[in-house]
Amino acid sequence: MSRNKIVDAAIKLFSELGYHRTSMDDIAKEANVAKGTLYYHFSGKGELFETIVNDGFAMLTEKIRQELAEDAPADRQIESIVRRHVELFLQYSELVHIISNEITNGIEPDILERIVRRKRDYIAFVADVLRRGHEDGELNELPYELAASAMLGLIESAVLHAVRHPETGTDKLHATINAFVLPALLRKK
Amino acid sequence: MSRNKIVDAAIKLFSELGYHRTSMDDIAKEANVAKGTLYYHFSGKGELFETIVNDGFAMLTEKIRQELAEDAPADRQIESIVRRHVELFLQYSELVHIISNEITNGIEPDILERIVRRKRDYIAFVADVLRRGHEDGELNELPYELAASAMLGLIESAVLHAVRHPETGTDKLHATINAFVLPALLRKK
Amino acid sequence: MSRNKIVDAAIKLFSELGYHRTSMDDIAKEANVAKGTLYYHFSGKGELFETIVNDGFAMLTEKIRQELAEDAPADRQIESIVRRHVELFLQYSELVHIISNEITNGIEPDILERIVRRKRDYIAFVADVLRRGHEDGELNELPYELAASAMLGLIESAVLHAVRHPETGTDKLHATINAFVLPALLRKK
Amino acid sequence: MSRNKIVDAAIKLFSELGYHRTSMDDIAKEANVAKGTLYYHFSGKGELFETIVNDGFAMLTEKIRQELAEDAPADRQIESIVRRHVELFLQYSELVHIISNEITNGIEPDILERIVRRKRDYIAFVADVLRRGHEDGELNELPYELAASAMLGLIESAVLHAVRHPETGTDKLHATINAFVLPALLRKK
DNA sequence: AATGAATGAGTGTTCATTCAT
DNA sequence: CATGAATGAACACTCATTCAT
Structure with missing residues (x-):
């Protein structure tokens, strides 16, 4: 078709x-x-872009949700969230890049607004994971949306760096991201 | 003039x-x-953009360098690097945004290359701070450039979030960023 | 259309x-x-110009070829080649002028090259007529391409003069051109 | 200066x-x-161009005049006129090219008119040499201006061809030009 | 459902010229 | 005499969009 x-x-x-x-x-x-x-x-270039963004976020949300369905300790769950993001960011690095950064540009305001809302929804979804982790007593209390935002920015930036410097290797990439993310999120026992 | x-x-x-x-x-x-x-x-739009980017990085480098001149424990130094970045990102958030993200676009390849190099140089400069911190026995060993990249992406993303949600407050912003950055970098004693 | x-x-x-x-x-x-x-x-101004030049040369080549198809003594053939050129140069004097002279200017190099080749091909085509004339024992031996170039330059210049001085008359124009061309080309018997 | x-x-x-x-x-x-x-x-680009064209024609006229001052048989004189033109055309081929062809372009009309007149004057000067040659009984009767025009066009075109095909050699160039010019001009005895 | 010829506002860039010093 | 910063009209070209078929 x-x-x-x-x-x-x-x-x-x-x-x-x-x-x-x-x-x-x-x-x-x-x-x-x-x-x-x-x-x-x-209806135009903007709507076509919006469609793709929507599909992308839907896919992302879906994959993460599946990941979380499994019963696992919090640190494993965080690690697998990170892994999922890294994988997807690696695969669609430029698209992710555009979605999170280039949105400001030349799209009609109403479409832009919907895309921004979509992104906010996704951040909220990740924030919710963090909130529930805290409620389960496994994660620290944090400004969840801010932390989710920071975490995604960190992952994206690290992945982009790895893409530009392929000698980095995925292991080192994961390790470094986790070095930032895990201590910040996981409740010390 | x-x-x-x-x-x-x-x-x-x-x-x-x-x-x-x-x-x-x-x-x-x-x-x-x-x-x-x-x-x-x-000579053209590209060169004008390049000039601005260069000036921006020069200013950033200069301010950070001044900060580091002071003799202080590593944790204070990291904190003040973060604080400086947060301040500057807050003040020039959109410009920083463009510099670090929109670089991919439609600029002449040679100018683009110079801008990318400029950015890499800056990352290298921050990475060097981390490396020297490790050599002084105060910071963890890490893939310095990757870590610097990740850290700057985290800060930028967090700052952008705070800009879009002014109710966040700078204290909470700093605290959250530090919650990610300090444990990852500072050597446990 | x-x-x-x-x-x-x-x-x-x-x-x-x-x-x-x-x-x-x-x-x-x-x-x-x-x-x-x-x-x-x-695709652009250059290609548009190239199209016109190509069409022009194609038409010219075609008309001359038809002329030559007829069986006639060499002097009649040369005369009719001259006449054809004069006619066409008179009709499209400015376009011919551009094609043969203004080519040097500011066209993209690749397009320019193709146009120059086109012109060279046409010179070669005329040179070939001269060569075959020699092989048939009717024309003098000459550096054919150089002679063809010279002959076309002569015709063009004369026609342009006649266009600028309409009192000249076509008879005088043909006579003068032939006065240069025929003795130079026709083998003395 | x-x-x-x-x-x-x-x-x-x-x-x-x-x-x-x-x-x-x-x-x-x-x-x-x-x-x-x-x-x-x-006063502007046009006037600067005009100055150069004037100087060029003045130089050309002067050199030819000197050549003609010498007492020599008509065929030698014609040959040396040709030689002079070939030399100058070779040296300033593009400038000659511009002067004789590109004049039509983007110059202010009044300046253009003066340049065209200059060129006409030069043609008239060459035509006059032909006329006097006829009066001396050495050259054929011809439409002098038309013939001069044709001759200069022929020379220019041949020289340009030789410039573009350096393997031609000056001897062959002179010979070919003379093969056209001499029989057309010199009175058969 | 799909096409592709046609549009025109918008873009980056060039360049002869002016003028205060 | 000479300068060089500033100008603005003109230019080739791009591209999202429209619409008759």
Whole structure:
């Protein structure tokens, strides 16, 4: 179906090039679809981007939720949250980058607002994990949203560094991230 | 002088709108200068951006260096590095945001490369602080550059969150950042 | 069709004003077409110019080839080659002028190279006529390409003079050109 | 003196790059002179170009006149006229090219008109040599101006070809030009 | 459901020229 | 005589969007 081809092409190109450098022409060509078809399925570039962002967050949320379903000690849970994020950030590093940073740019205000809200929702979701961890007596009390924000920024920045310096290795990457995250979150026993 | 007016206008607009959304027309208008004047002082948009980035990093480096000149225990030094970054990120949050994130975009490759190098140099500078801290027996051994990258990403993300949620308060902001940074860096005694 | 309107407008304006003085705005206006349409059909000003040049040479080559198909003595053939060139140069004097002279200017190097090659091919085509004439024992031996170049320059210059001084008359024009060309080329018997 | 430095720089650059591709900045830089200085000595780019064209034609006229002063048979005189032109065209091929061809372009009409008149004067001067040759009984009767025009076009085109194909060699170049020019002009005895 | 020709406002850049010093 | 900072109109080109088919 055309719509799927478009979405796939858009993910690929937005990830590789960023929002502005990706033109609707590029997407159409990559998707093997005529330019007009993009506007048949989406009202414009902004809505297409929004769709991808929404799908991305939905996927992220879903994966994390599955991870948490398993019964495991808090430190294992945090570690696996980190691992999941690292994996996804590694795979879609540029897209994540765009979502968390480049959002300010040239999108229509209403779409922008919805994307920002989406991001806030996701932060809230992660914050909630932290809050429940505290309520279970396993994590420290913290300003949860701020901590979630900080944690995601840390992970993203570290992953980006690792991507730019491939000699780093994933083990060292995980270890370093955990060195920051675990002591800050886990309640000392 | 025209050049200064241009730089000021460019900082303001790049900070508010980002690199792409800021047009040379906008800058000229904001600076009360004819468009051609921009090109008299700078070879193009990219060079103008580069100038601002360079100045920004130079200022940052300088301020941190002053901080470190003082003789103080490692934990105090780390705290004050964090504090400095938080202050500067708060003051120039959007500019910092652009510098550290929007770099990927549509700038001429050679200018981009120089900016990326500038950023790497700054990371290396912070990493060096961490390395010397370890050599003095006060900080943990870590992949210094990766850790520096992670730390700066964490600070930026936290500061941005605080900017977007002013009710957070600077105390809580510092405390949260330090909760991540100090245990990760300081050697347990 | 838009494309044709554009080509026609471009021939007219490039002929009247030359390559540099003709702006894409002018062409769009003359063609009653939006500016973007030019770039839908041609990758840029250079390619548009190249198209016209190519078409021009193709037409020229074709007409000469037809002329040569007829079986006639060498002096008649040379005369009719001259006549053809004179006619076409008279009709499209400014365009010919641009093609043969203004090529040096500010076109992208790769396009320029193709145009130059096109011109060289045409010279080679005329040179070949001279070579075959010699092989048939009717024309003198000469550095064929150089002679072809010289001959075309002579014709163009003479035609341009006649255009600027209409009182000259076509008979006198042909006679003078032939006075240079025939003795130089025809083998004395 | 500044004025001379400017003229020299202008000759060099107009010759190398053509009228349009040469900017006033380039000339100022090449002349080691501030941009404003150009406008102190010349009213604008057009006038500067006109000056050079005038000087060029004056030099050409002068050199030919000297050549003709010597008492020599007509064929030798024609040959030496040709030789002189070839030499000068070789040395300043691009400038000659511009003067004879690119004149149409973007110069103010009044300046353009004066340059065109200059060129016409020069043609008339060469035509006069042909006329006197006829009156002396040594050259054929011809439409002198048309013939002069044709001859100069031929020489220029041949020289340009030789410049572009250096393997041609000056001997072959002279021989070919003379093969066209001499039989056309010299009265058969 | 899909197309692709056509659009036009917007962008970065160039450059001959001016003018206060 | 000479300067060089400043100008602004002109330019080639981009691209999200529209719409008749």
